[in-house]
Amino acid sequence: MAKIALLGSGFIARFYADSLHGLRSRDRIVTVYGRRKESAEQLARDYQVPGWTTSLEEAINDPEADAAVIALPNYLHEEAVMACVKAKKAILCTKPLGRNAAEALRMLRAVENAGLFHGYLEDLLYTPKTLKALETVRKGALGEVLWTRSREAHPGPHSDWFWDSEAAGGGAIVDLGCHCIEIGRAYIGKDIKPVEVMCWADTLVKPIEAEDNAVGLVRYANGAVSQFEVSWTFRGGLDLRDEVMGSEGTIWVNNFLRTGFEIFTSGQGSGYVAEKAESSQGWVFPVGDEVHELGYNTMFAEMFNCMESGAAPAETFYDGYIVNAVMDAAYRSAGTGQWEPVQLEVWRGKESAEKRGLAKEYDDRHYLIKEEMTHYGTVKLILKEKQTGRIIEVEKQPGDNPDLPGEDI
Numbered sequence: 001m002a003k004i005a006l007l008g009s010g011f012i013a014r015f016y017a018d019s020l021h022g023l024r025s026r027d028r029i030v031t032v033y034g035r036r037k038e039s040a041e042q043l044a045r046d047y048q049v050p051g052w053t054t055s056l057e058e059a060i061n062d063p064e065a066d067a068a069v070i071a072l073p074n075y076l077h078e079e080a081v082m083a084c085v086k087a088k089k090a091i092l093c094t095k096p097l098g099r100n101a102a103e104a105l106r107m108l109r110a111v112e113n114a115g116l117f118h119g120y121l122e123d124l125l126y127t128p129k130t131l132k133a134l135e136t137v138r139k140g141a142l143g144e145v146l147w148t149r150s151r152e153a154h155p156g157p158h159s160d161w162f163w164d165s166e167a168a169g170g171g172a173i174v175d176l177g178c179h180c181i182e183i184g185r186a187y188i189g190k191d192i193k194p195v196e197v198m199c200w201a202d203t204l205v206k207p208i209e210a211e212d213n214a215v216g217l218v219r220y221a222n223g224a225v226s227q228f229e230v231s232w233t234f235r236g237g238l239d240l241r242d243e244v245m246g247s248e249g250t251i252w253v254n255n256f257l258r259t260g261f262e263i264f265t266s267g268q269g270s271g272y273v274a275e276k277a278e279s280s281q282g283w284v285f286p287v288g289d290e291v292h293e294l295g296y297n298t299m300f301a302e303m304f305n306c307m308e309s310g311a312a313p314a315e316t317f318y319d320g321y322i323v324n325a326v327m328d329a330a331y332r333s334a335g336t337g338q339w340e341p342v343q344l345e346v347w348r349g350k351e352s353a354e355k356r357g358l359a360k361e362y363d364d365r366h367y368l369i370k371e372e373m374t375h376y377g378t379v380k381l382i383l384k385e386k387q388t389g390r391i392i393e394v395e396k397q398p399g400d401n402p403d404l405p406g407e408d409i
Contacts (some may be wrong), residue, residue, distance in 0.1 A: 001024075001026040001027060001028070001209075001310075002027040002304045002307065003027075003028060003029075003064050003065050003066050004020060004027065004028065004029045004065060004066075004067050004068070004069050005029075005030065005031050005032075005033065005059045005060055005065035005068045005069070005089070006031070006032045006033070006049070006059075006068075006069050006071060007033045007056065007059060007060070007068055007070045007071060007072055007080050007292060008019075008033065008034070008069075008071030008072045008094075009032055009033070009034030009036070009040045009042070009052075010034075010039060010071070010159060011073045011158045011159060012094055013032075013071035014046075014297065015291060015296055016069055016071050016094075016121075016179050016300075017029060017046075017047045017289045018296070019291050019297050019299075019300050020069070022291065022297065029049045029053060030049065030050060030051060030064040030065050030199070031049065031050070031051040031053065031059050031062045031064070031065060032044045032049050032051070032052040032053070032130065032242070033052075033053055033054070033056050033058075033059035033060075033153075034052065034053075034054060034336065035054070036054070037054050037187070038053060040052040040053065041253065047092045050384055051064075051232055053256075055059060055065065055344070056079070056080060056083060056178055056300065057083055057087075060080070060083050061087050061089045061156075062083055065089065066089065066354060067089060067090040067091070067092065067304075067307065068080070068084045068090070068091055068092070069092045069094075069096055069121075070084075070091065070092065070093040070108055071094050073159070073161040073164075073168070073169065074096060074099050074125055074161075074168050075099065075161070075167045075169075076167050077093055077094075077097065077098060077103070077107070078103050078106065078107055079098075079110065080341075081093060082107075082110060084116070085110045085111060086245065087291050087373075088116065090116055090117040090118070091111060091116060091117070092118070092120075092121055092300075093107075093119070093120060093317070093320070094121045094302055095120065095121060095122050095123075095178045095318065095323075096169070096174055096175075096324060096327070097120055097214055097317055097320025097321060097323070097324055098132075098169070098324050099168065099174065099326075099329075100169055100328055101321060101328045101343070103324070104317070104320055104321040104323075104324040104344060105321055105340060105346065107317055107320075107321075108237075108282060108317040108318055108320070108321045108346070111317055112317075115332065117306075117307045118316055118317045119303040119306070119313045119316060119317075120313075120315040120317055120319050120320040121299060121303075122178075122179065122182050122299075122315045122319070122320075122323075122367070123295035123296050123299050124152075124179045124183060124240065124255070124294070124295055125182060125186055125295065125299075125314070125315060126295030126296075126297075126299040126302070127255050127293060127294060127295040128292070128293065128295075128298070128300040129253045129254075129297065129372065130186075130242070130253060130255070130295070133242070133244065133251045133253055134186055136251065137237040137244060137246070137251070137320060137382075139188055140248075141246075141249055142245075142246025142247070142248055142249040143247035143248030143249065143250065143358075144187050144246055144247040144248075144358060145187050145224055145244060145245070145246045146225075146245055146246060146247060147224065147225050147226070147227070147244075147245045148184040148187045148224075148225075148226045148243065148244050148245070149226075149227040149228075149242065149243040150179070150180035150181075150183045150184055150226070150241075150242045150243075151180070151228075151229040151230075151240070151241045152176040152179055152180055152229075152230055152231075152238060152239065152378075153176075153229065153230065153231035153232075153234030153238075153239040154232070154234055154237065154238045154239065155233070155234065155235060155278060156206065156212070156232040156233070158176055162175060163208050163210070164398045165210035168210065170211070170327070170331060171201075171210025171212055171232065172201075172210070172211055172212055172213060172214055172230040172231060172232045173199075173201060173206065173211060173214045173216070173330055173331065173334075174228060174327055175228050175230075175363070176230035176231075177214065177216065177327055177330065178233075180228035180230065181218060181226070181323050181326050181327065182315075182323050183242055184226030184227075184228065185226070185322070185323075186241075187188055187225055187226075187244045188222075188224045188226060189222075190319070190322075191349035191350050192220045192221055192222050192224065192346075192349060192350060193220065193221040193224075193342075193349055193352075193353070194218050194221075194322070194326050194342045195219050195220060195221050195333075195341065195342060196218075196219050196329065196335050196342060197216055197217065197218050197326060197329040197330045197333050197340055197342060198216065198217045198338075198339045198340075199214060199215070199217070199329070199330040199333040199334045199340075200214065200215050200334060201213065201214035201215075201331075201334035202214075202217075204233060205232075205233040206232060206233065212231065212232040212378075213230070213231045213232070213233060214228075214230050214231050214334065215227070215228070215229050216330045216333070218326055219339075220331075220353070221350065222353035222354065222355055230301060233350060235278065236278060237256075237257050237258070237274065237277050237278060237285065238256050238257060238274065238277070239257045240254070240255035240257065241253065241254050241255070242255070247358045255293065256274070256287060256293065256294075257285060258285060259285070259287065259288075259293075261285065261286055261287065261288055262283060262284070263283070263284050263286060264283050264340075264357075265280070265281055265282070265284060267280055267282075274286050274287045274290060284398075299315075302314060317347065318346070321346065322344070325342050325343060325344050326342055328340065328343070329342045329343070333383075358405040362381070362383055363383060364386075365386055365387070366383040366384060366385060366386060366392075367383065367384040367386060368381065368382075368383060369383060369384055370382040371392070373398070377397075377398070378395050378398075379395070379396050379398055379399060380393065380394070380395050381393070381394040381395070381396070
């Protein structure tokens with residue numbers, strides 16, 4: 001049983017509380033820290049938590065708590081982590097780990113030097129569909145992963161500090177891009193080094209200093225590319241979609257907006273639909289079990305199971321640091337308009353990764369480029385001659401195995 005000091009009493013803290021008091025049942029929040037007395041007291045009341053406080057150190061040092069879950073604004077993460085390190089408490093921190101890689105690295109070094117259990121709460125890697133997709137990729141069903149695309153878009157975040165680039169560390173990239181980048185890493189392979197980033201970012205709609213839209217490409221050492229698309233100005237709800245393209249297959253994942261559950265209502269008697277939903281009338285798209293579908297249940301179950309067994313979870317502060325370093329490169333690229341290197345002071349994966357040979361042999365003289373059935377019933381082959389490099393086209397009836405053109409044709 002985990003006894004938890006929940007640091008934060010706002011939007012994400014309530015999602016966490018729903019999960020912490022739900023899936024495993026035996027885990028309990030024993031105290032809540034809130035920046036405002038009213039919100040801390042209300043969360044404690046709603047979730048039957050015995051204690052609450054407006055003192056961060058008091059919550060962390062509660063003798064009943066053996067772990068702290070950080071659900072605070074980005075600018076408070078480092079302060080909270082360092083206080084947990086001083087108190088020698090296990091730490092689970094919401095995304096992003098830091099406002100930049102320098103903050104994230106200080107936190108990583110602090111928890112590792114103290115020998116403390118630490119988990120990076122990247123919930124979208126724990127959604128049921130993502131877990132199934134990752135298992136499929138690891139079994140080799142897609143062959144070599146060549147390209148990923150991850151999109152998160154909605155009408156904008158829920159708290160004031162998100163919109164302050166200094167407090168948050170940026171805009172839509174640091175808020176949403178952290179999810180997309182880590183999803184891409186997981187599919188490509190977290191031991192494959194992210195090398196450089198090309199990113200466009202702009203403020204298109206909102207009267208803020210930070211970017212409200214961005215698109216980026218992360219190139220990896222093995223040649224794979226991971227694309228992220230983020231927006232705070234998308235209208236219509238919360239759009240969470242991922243795509244993975246491999247040499248042998250493709251995966252499409254729609255986690256939230258259109259998942260096969262649709263309701264039409266006049267609006268009478270309706271209320272909350274789903275996170276970031278903009279309407280409660282007309283056609284609406286609820287989510288059957290929001291806490292589970294967003295990955296919180298599986299994430300916390302894995303975190304606390306690992307804490308009890310002494311194992312490292314799938315997502316640690318190291319992963320949070322890598323994501324921050326990639327986002328730093330994205331911000332530099334958005335400013336220069338150039339590919340910018342990912343600067344990693346700490347890297348624990350492969351230093352280099354060669355592209356795997358993907359050319360398929362058709363016979364001893366030819367590589368197969370493409371084979372397709374035509375609409376008029378023949379099989380068309382596009383081949384490359386090994387010796388000359390010439391591209392040739394061969395057409396045959398299904399089941400035939402005719403002689404191919406010789407080198408003199």
